[in-house]
Amino acid sequence: MGGPALANTEHRYGWIAIVLHWSMAALLLGLVVLGIYMVRLPDVGYDREKITLILAHKALGMIALAAVVARLAWRLTNALPRFVDGLAEWEQVSALFVHMWLYALMFALPVTGWLMSSAGGYPTPVFSWFNAPDLIAVNEHLFQALIDVHRWLGYAFAAIIALHSAAALRHHVALKDDTLRKMLPGA
Numbered sequence: 001m002g003g004p005a006l007a008n009t010e011h012r013y014g015w016i017a018i019v020l021h022w023s024m025a026a027l028l029l030g031l032v033v034l035g036i037y038m039v040r041l042p043d044v045g046y047d048r049e050k051i052t053l054i055l056a057h058k059a060l061g062m063i064a065l066a067a068v069v070a071r072l073a074w075r076l077t078n079a080l081p082r083f084v085d086g087l088a089e090w091e092q093v094s095a096l097f098v099h100m101w102l103y104a105l106m107f108a109l110p111v112t113g114w115l116m117s118s119a120g121g122y123p124t125p126v127f128s129w130f131n132a133p134d135l136i137a138v139n140e141h142l143f144q145a146l147i148d149v150h151r152w153l154g155y156a157f158a159a160i161i162a163l164h165s166a167a168a169l170r171h172h173v174a175l176k177d178d179t180l181r182k183m184l185p186g187a
Contacts, residue, residue, distance in 0.1 A: 004185065008078045012182040017078065020071045021183055027064055028106065031057060032158050039151070055125055058117060062126045065110035072103060084177040098164050105157040112153060116146035 007014040013021070038053040083092055117124045118134040120143040125131050136142070171179035 008081060010079065010082055012081050012178075014078070015185075016074055018183060018185050020067065020074060022185075024064070024067050024071060024106070027060060027067065028157075029161065031060055031064060031109075032154060032161070034060075035154055058113065058124050059127045061110040061113050062124065062132055064106065065114075068103070068106040068110075071106075081182050084171070084179050086177075095167070098160060098167070101156075101160050102164060105153060105160060109150065109153050109157060112146055112150040116143060116150050119143035119146055 004012055004018060005014050006016060008017055034053060034057050038050055038057060041050045041053070043050065083095070114124050114132060115135050118136045119139045121138040123131045124134075168180045168183075171177050172181070
C-alpha cells in the first residue's frame, strides 16, 4: 500500500487529513487539559497566571475553530477511506455517530467560549494579532449560563475523545486491523 498520498484514497487518509487530525488532536487535548486546570485555580493569589492561561485558552480556541472549519471543508470535499473488511454494521454506525459528535463539539466548544466572552464583556484575543468581534451584547445571566454550557460541553468532549481513542486502540491492539494505521503517517 505504501505511504499516504496528499489526498485521501479508498484505503487510507492522505497527508492533509493526517496532519489536520493529529495537529488538532494535540491542540484539542491541550485545550481540554488547560481548561480544566485553569478553572481550578483559585481567583485569589493566582490572578495573573489564571488570566494569562484564560487568554491563551481563548486564542487557541479560536485557532481550533478555524482549524475545524478547514478540516470539515477537507472532509466534505474528499473521499473517506472505506471501513475495514468485516466491520459489523453497529460498529460502522457507532463510528459515524462518534465522528459526528466530535465535529459538533469541535465547533460548539469554541463558539460557546466566544459567546461566553462576549456575554461577559471580555475580549476574545487571538494572541496579539487581533480581537475577535463580540457576537452578542453583554448579558450577565447569559454569561453565567454559557459558563456552565461550555464546561459541560468540555466534559462531553473529553468523554468522546476517550471513546474515540479507545475504539482506535481496540482496532489496533485487539482486532489487529488497519483502522488506526490508515491515520498514521508512517504506516
